[in-house]
Amino acid sequence: MTFLEQKGVSPLMTHTASPPGAPDLSAVQLRVEAALREFLARKEQAAPGPETAPLFTTLRRLLASGKRLRAHLCVAGWHAGGGHQTSSMATAVAAALELFHAFALVHDDVMDASDTRRGHPSAHRALSSVYTAGGGPRSRSDAHGRSAAVLLGDLALVWSDELLHGGVDPSALARILPFVADMRDELVYGQYLDLLSTDRLSGDVEAALRVARYKTAKYTVERPLHIGAALAGAGPDILQTCSAFALPLGEAFQLRDDLLGVFGDPAETGKPVGDDIREGKATVLLALAVQRASGDDLRVLRMLVGRPDLAEEDILRVRALMEATGARERVEEMIRARRSAAVAALEQGPIHAAAAGALREIAQIATVRRS
């Protein structure tokens, strides 16, 4: 199933022949998957021995279930920047972004101590079972799993870099490397700001939005678009329009994520409900609830948020407060406003109609999604 079909969106541009300049996103998906498959097969052949097999199994499973949002944005950026057809360079770069994201997810799950990812055990859980199954003492299995996942994330990161450098010629590489560097730094900084604010209950909505800007708006949306556009040789006008579209959309994407983490259906999100609440993540949703809650309600939030051992009924209590304070509805409004701003930016900018159509479609999917 393609990305668009999975999301229940009419596969407008995927099954008919593409008009010139329109990105064929389902073909992109197949090419990116083939590039990743081929790269990992080569890496596994060169690995020191059968002991490293669990690293490959775990990474492949993670890569198999992604939304490929960054790959699609990269290819849409490539078309927005004037790229025709989908070149092997655009495919290599898109595949590199997917591997980079696998790195980000594996380390994120270690940091958040999340047990599941995309409906499967997270990398550190999977790798910890390998250790005990292979005769390692159970007492060390959690620590082993975390360490092995740190290493697996490191591998995905260096491999993402290798894919990038192996698949792009020097002049194109020189155009995209500054954006790649920014993307990496912004992700790490965003994660660090996120960590610093975790478990310090606050009604500071602006601070929560700033974290979302780094770890999601820039990392997930703006930079993949920039990288694709710069690969095609886009000038400053197009890059600026990409930002004007990407930054509000990326915030909306993170706001949707925050809502799904609390109100989503675990069968669709692949994550248990309420992890953010247990962890005390400083989301915009939580900041709004704190800002709007009065006396007793605020005390309940202070008492429950950030406790790893919360029972389901506690989660439901916090959730009810997020509804009652109007925080949930306010976040929905913020998402709508940001999606509109993103789409409006496309109409005012110099991006040609076919690429803009693909971006509008991505905007819809990123903000209306259920997983």
Place this chain on the structure above:
Amino acid sequence: MTFLEQKGVSPLMTHTASPPGAPDLSAVQLRVEAALREFLARKEQAAPGPETAPLFTTLRRLLASGKRLRAHLCVAGWHAGGGHQTSSMATAVAAALELFHAFALVHDDVMDASDTRRGHPSAHRALSSVYTAGGGPRSRSDAHGRSAAVLLGDLALVWSDELLHGGVDPSALARILPFVADMRDELVYGQYLDLLSTDRLSGDVEAALRVARYKTAKYTVERPLHIGAALAGAGPDILQTCSAFALPLGEAFQLRDDLLGVFGDPAETGKPVGDDIREGKATVLLALAVQRASGDDLRVLRMLVGRPDLAEEDILRVRALMEATGARERVEEMIRARRSAAVAALEQGPIHAAAAGALREIAQIATVRRS
């Protein structure tokens, strides 16, 4: 103080004018430090705000105290490969290797839960204090420190890559990238093999040597030499001699490390004695002790090794067994044999006298050191 002076070695090649083709290692050190300083200043200026300052402070302190072994090997490789003077490319690559190693150390300390590194708190300990000092709850400070250190390691890794790509022209880059890719993979694989064997007491000396080969001989010695030599355009003969020198020397280096971890002086090593024993690290030293211990002694090893709560007297008991079984002396013999093999390889190969002299000096330092 230069690297050579710190090690108490006669500063033969550092204070006199260098003959043509001889690497001036103290000048290398200054240039590498300047390159790192300038790079980090630029990065800090572009960082999102003052909250990220602890990442820079922690990284700078770690970089300030290194032995710069990889940088020296890289520059020695550059000279062995026919490079004259020290080019800005060789400096950039050597600095990139130092940053890469900072990444490796930060993640290694997280994985090993080591509290100190080079006489200072390890990165995760330092970052955890920043969190509590900044108002974060003490109950989360350990987890915060570990997560922040994972991120700091990630930053050092991507910055190492950025330094590399910013400082080397495309044709030279094409020559070194395959070796850089191998180095990264070998480090991560070595660490993973190390993890898998940790806390599974075994007398398998060959298995322990295999881990040392990946995580130290290839990563620490062979690849920095290869990268420097390839940067200068070395052909296969020189690269092969580099390997013939590096692999035995790298094993010897790791064997010395294992001895220092148990018998070294903490005031000189900057690490507490016995961490490897508490953690159950499958070192060659331990494997030999297990192999040679009889009945009661073996039971003592099984009871004590791998217990994080070992008291000093327990460490001394394990240490005494490592002496009594002859394991310590056998490791010293293995170091001597490997150093000789490394030096002999230099005599038989095509590396010119000045570069070979620098390599012999490094071989001496790497195996006779006390820290």
